[in-house]
Amino acid sequence: MPEEIYRSAVRVLNSPARKTGGGGPRRSLLTGVATCANCGGPIRTAWRGRKGEQGSYAVYECKLKHCVSHRQDEADTMVSERVIRFLTAPQFAEAFEQSEDDLPVQQMRDELGSLRSRLDDLATDYAAGLVTRSQFLTASQTMRSRVDELEDQLSQLGSDSAVKGVTGMTDEQVRRHWDGLDVDRRRSLILAVVVSCRLRQKGRGVRRTDERHVDVLFRAGDPAKVASI
Template identity: 25%
Template sequence: MRVERQVLGHQRRRESGRPFWSTRPFGFERDGTHREEEAEALRQAYRDVLAGVSLWSIAKDWNARELLSPHGKEWRSSNLRGVLLKPRNAGIQTYSQWVEKPDGRRVRETEETGTGNWEPIVSEGMFRALARYLSDPERNTGGGGKRKALLSGVVRCSKCQAVVTQGWSRKDAAGERYRIYTCSGGRCITCPADPLDAYVVRQVISRAEEWNQAPATDAADEEREAELLAEEVATSERRTALAEMFAVGDIDASTMRAGIGRCDADLGKIRTELADLAAKRVRVDLGDVEYLWEELDYEDPDRIDYVRTVVMQVCERVELLPRGRGVRGFKSDHCRITFRNP
């Protein structure tokens, strides 16, 4: 009887949409209201991750600000990732239970059960976009191998279209060497690295006003998002109805599985499009880029990665042009930049 009462209690809580958290989650109070400093940190983290900032950098920043977990522990990439992937941040209610697998293992499975009655910290679209990004199998999460050259792999040779990589010049009369970018295809072109870095970043910063004034989405996007959210609710309800019909014997198992399979496929398409719409809203703060550029430290690969991400987002193509015979320095006409539309 006690177990039945517990099951019934859980069911009623799910139906009511009330928050039921055994411990206070990061960003929230136990009653579902926001703990504003933490909630704002979460909002910024979603924007930063989608803009290319590493989880390690965000964890390091939170620890420096003494913005610790509800248990008083410091952040690492792993536990930060777990918090960002919590559906509750988008106002989505979940239900977890232990399930025994055919091989005898017991695993804890969590499913989304609907919309909670607490105020979300981020939109569902933003949450889906981040979940999709963090689960991308092609995303490189390794700590090693980060480029220490800002434009290595970004700039292309105008002659052979190969990417440029960092190298070092021969010693000059003073016995010193300096960084250069060299075409990886056949050393078609070389260029001093520092002035090229400075020129490209300054051109990106000069686009700040245009990018900041550009609307993140238009009316058509907003209408489409509303349509998709309505479709998602309807499809989720249809999926639940199929399970209920099977439970009371109105349909057989094969019909239920086929119907749920179609619903899951539809939900996947809907959530992918919602994620794409949310990703369009992400705007990189070019003011941060200017600060990072002024304080750029080539021993801090995360800063370099962030500035490189912004360059790649703002620039569609950056090409290095021949400097001409006997020309040793760098001039602006040695680089051709094609900007993306904001």
């Protein structure tokens, strides 16, 4: 498995939003993706009424303080529409226009491998008494900082590859592509292009979820910048 794909997977699996408790496959689009806009807590799936009975329906709710509650189908629709619009927007083309082949991926892999070898050698030299503790700490801190930087860059490239096939599609093509994806693949695509997804409180007397209640920030060009669609 290429280093950048591995790092991207590690980043997704270690994301705090995914640590919602429990095991097994996720069956809802936004679990592990959305968070509560009020307290920052993770979002979980619950039911209004007994599951399977007529009139019951699934909701997303704040796991920590029950700050928010939204019908699952309505929230899924809001986020899906935002993602589809982003995938056909100029910001998307700017964010993902560079292909993986145009980037110095192999150089980064080589440098990362060299740094890891040097860290191993440094640890061996320290154990053998060939370098002082101060020398060991100074050198290892510098190299580990660069390792972290390279791993972040490779992780970002792995996320880019997840959406490579969507670049240049028309709105109709993107919608057909989205409709053909299962929940897990849709969630993976969301994680590749979304910086954050937050569900807001609806307010007293408001029943339906609409775009006012869903904040989605997307990656746009420079990784330090985001876009709201």
